[in-house]
Amino acid sequence: MAGVPSRWHLAVVGAGPAGAAAALGAMHAAPGLRVVLLDRADFPRDKACGDGVAPHVLDLLAGIGVTGLVSDKRPVDRLRLGRGGLASERRMARPAWVVPRRVLDARLVDAAVAAGVRLLRHRVRDLRHDADAVVLDGEISAAVVVGADGAHSAVRRALGQHRGPVALALRGYAPVAPRWRGAQVIEFGAQHQPSYAWSFDRGDGLANVGYGELLRADRPAPTRAQLFERLQALLPGAAEGGEDWLGHHLPLSTARWRPQRGRVLLVGDAAGLVNPLTGEGIHHAVATGIAAGRAAAAALRDGQPERAGAHYAHATGRSLLPHLRHTALAARLARSTRLIEAGLRASAADQDVFDDLVELGLARGRLTPALALGLGRALLTPTRPNGRPQEPA
Ligand SMILES: Cc1cc2nc3c(=O)[nH]c(=O)nc-3n(C[C@H](O)[C@H](O)[C@H](O)COP(=O)(O)OP(=O)(O)OC[C@H]3O[C@@H](n4cnc5c(N)ncnc54)[C@H](O)[C@@H]3O)c2cc1C
Numbered sequence: 098m099a100g101v102p103s104r105w106h107l108a109v110v111g112a113g114p115a116g117a118a119a120a121l122g123a124m125h126a127a128p129g130l131r132v133v134l135l136d137r138a139d140f141p142r143d144k145a146c147g148d149g150v151a152p153h154v155l156d157l158l159a160g161i162g163v164t165g166l167v168s169d170k171r172p173v174d175r176l177r178l179g180r181g182g183l184a185s186e187r188r189m190a191r192p193a194w195v196v197p198r199r200v201l202d203a204r205l206v207d208a209a210v211a212a213g214v215r216l217l218r219h220r221v222r223d224l225r226h227d228a229d230a231v232v233l234d235g236e237i238s239a240a241v242v243v244g245a246d247g248a249h250s251a252v253r254r255a256l257g258q259h260r261g262p263v264a265l266a267l268r269g270y271a272p273v274a275p276r277w278r279g280a281q282v283i284e285f286g287a288q289h290q291p292s293y294a295w296s297f298d299r300g301d302g303l304a305n306v307g308y309g310e311l312l313r314a315d316r317p318a319p320t321r322a323q324l325f326e327r328l329q330a331l332l333p334g335a336a337e338g339g340e341d342w343l344g345h346h347l348p349l350s351t352a353r354w355r356p357q358r359g360r361v362l363l364v365g366d367a368a369g370l371v372n373p374l375t376g377e378g379i380h381h382a383v384a385t386g387i388a389a390g391r392a393a394a395a396a397l398r399d400g401q402p403e404r405a406g407a408h409y410a411h412a413t414g415r416s417l418l419p420h421l422r423h424t425a426l427a428a429r430l431a432r433s434t435r436l437i438e439a440g441l442r443a444s445a446a447d448q449d450v451f452d453d454l455v456e457l458g459l460a461r462g463r464l465t466p467a468l469a470l471g472l473g474r475a476l477l478t479p480t481r482p483n484g485r486p487q488e489p490a
Contacts, residue, residue, distance in 0.1 A: 105133045106231070107393045108239035110221045110252050112136035113144065115316040115382035116245030117205035118158070122390025124212040134209055134238065137220035142201035145345035148283060148305045149297050150194040150201065150457035157383050158219025163208045166201070167194050171300030173427070176455065178444065180437055181287065185445035186280075189454045191197065193281060193459070195297045195305060212295040216450040221245060221246065224255035224361070231360050240402035241393040242361045247388060248346045250367035255356065258420035261369045264347040264376060266309025267324040271339035273304035276373075280453050283375075284331045285437050289319070292430065293376075294331035302312035306335045307346065309376055329420055350381070351426035356413050362389040375458035384461075387411040419463040427457060427464060436472070443471030 107123050109116045112134045112210060120134045150167065172192035178185045185347025210216050224242065225232050231242045244252025253260070277296045286292030292310035299305060308328035312318050321344055328336055348369040357363065365371075365382030372378065372413070392408035430436045444451035450471035 106130045106397055107132045107241050108233060108237055109134045109243045109245055111246035111367065112140065112216065113202055113245060113247060113365065113382065114205060114379050115386040116350050117209045118383040118386025119243040119364055119390040120214040120244055120388035121161050121163060121212055123394045124214060128260040128392045128396035129431045130394060134212045134214050134216050135219040139218055140206045141199045143343065144198040145343040146198045147268060147295055147297055148195045149367045150196050151377065152191040152193060152462040154380050154383050157387060161387055163391060166204050167196055170194055170196055173279060173281055173298055177280055177282045178441055180191045180285040180441060183438055183441050185451060187448060187451045189455055193298045214222060214269045221251050224252055242369045242396060243389045243393065244363045245359060246366050247366045248348050252361065253363055253367050256361060260348055261309065261351050264309050264311045264349060264350045265318060265344065266306055266312055266376060267321060267342060267344040268307035269336060269339035269342040271306050271336055272302060273298045274334055277304065277431050286331060289327065290432055294328045296335045308336055347371040347376050347378065350421050350424065354421050356406065356410045358410065360403055360405055362392065362406055362409050363388045372424055372458060374424050374431060377459050383408050386433060406409060414485060421461060424457060425464045426475050436489040439472050439475035443475040459479055
């Protein structure tokens, strides 16, 4: 790499939302830092995703000066959650966005480059600790490294950390079915639990459609053809005319998640931080990316890069751990069809329950008293065989 400095304050491995946010977070906290963003791919590049972007993601980015990212896109304000014949469809408290990752990720990388970050195409294979630095592939040396290299992270493997539970999902782009225009539609599965199919209107005539399920040791992983069949069974017609089918793993968060100490920090999918209830991962990717970038900047400012992990643990401990405990519990409860149906009935009956469920699934929400009460009531209400509440006698 002629002409490229080999010693950096911060090297970020992976330029998805987590990595770009880490680089941006560091530059926002300390604009003079020498930050390199490494990715094995050239941008723009595609990434298998439902492309659902929670409004909270834009709030986080605005907090580090990145605005206008999706101002040319049309927001989606309706969400339909269903299972069998039962459904809860309401307006969300704040609209969400459906932005193809080919677009979103390239815009974030452009913002990082505009902030002074150096972008390099490089696939990281190896990581070693020197006396006072971390060395990537024997050639790129940095005081602090952020591993943002996704579900199959090489940085995580180099640290000797194991991956937790994973889901597998397939997505494509298809003409949006008229009945699902202007909405994000989620249909929970009846088999292969937990599982769901989705159709998210992009606002440009196409919908991102897909299906995903938890991988379990007691059943074989689904093939691509099976994922496609299960999507068609749950949302008939949604995949018609679909193209660009792409599958990928989702490393799901658990209540046991703890950030590592030292000079190497893991963020986003590399840290196993996909919401186990919904498969939402961009919010945690951006949130932990920014937290890691700020942590690196604070440790470097103090002349103690080895304390970057301690700063990161402090920031995420307060903001993330309680939410992870609540989503882990909610995901366990959602393995029961009865509880999913109770959740649908409770959120159909009460906007507050619906809003709290959306917060839990998309950002840092908790199992609130309103949600618990709504679920309890729905569980105690006698239902007909189709899951609908019985009419009072
Ligand atoms: C089918 C599907 C649907 C989903 N739907 C949604 C959704 O609607 N909303 C949502 O919020 N989340 C969704 N998710 C989850 C979301 O896609 C991820 O959580 C998110 O992409 C995590 O961002 P990241 O930056 O951590 O990782 P990634 O986006 O995976 O980025 C990792 C980057 O690292 C690079 N890289 C990998 N290895 C190396 C290496 N060795 N050296 C250098 N670079 C490397 C890759 O090229 C990539 O650019 C979905 C996931 C799947 C699979």
